[in-house]
Amino acid sequence: MAQIPGSKEIFISIAWAVSTGLIPFLGSPMSFLSSLPIVLAFTFSMVFIRTVLIDVKDVQGDRIIGKETIPIAIGKGNTKIILVVISILLTVLLIVSPMIGWTSGFSYYLLPCVVYACGYLYFYHKRLIPSGLACEGITDFNFILAGVMVVIWRLFGT
Secondary structure (H helix, E strand, O other): OOOOOOHHHHHHHHHHHHHHHHHHHOOOOHHHHHHHHHHHHHHHHHHHHHHHHHHHHOHHHHHHHOOOOHHHHHOHHHHHHHHHHHHHHHHHHHHHHHHOOOOOOHHHHOHHHHHHHHHHHHHHHOOOOOOOHHHHHHHHHHHHHHHHHHHHHHHHOO
């Protein structure tokens, strides 16, 4: 059976969104339901960006063994464009959603995570971030940053 290009990246992102976004909402009051799409979009986007960057890093090895990842299927240039568009859309969503009442002001506290993701994408493509474990540590730190932003919001937010 042929592998669908990009399915790994999409399914990993969906799994993260469901396990860290949807499942916790099952026990929440219905008043939080309007923020669920934003939570799912944020989680999906952050994991998708991270997973695709790791695939860009591994593109040569993936070609050799025949993996069909997004960077292989559409090329590195188009992959960069997709990641930039996702980052812009997520930024707009996080800024607008509190204004229209879908989320609380906590959305603003998640903006540094998007900026961080854009930063590591930029530095990776400028070849300023090493490959391997260091790259994965830098990309995975974004999940820790999101947790730190929750703590900051709890201490100082409204």
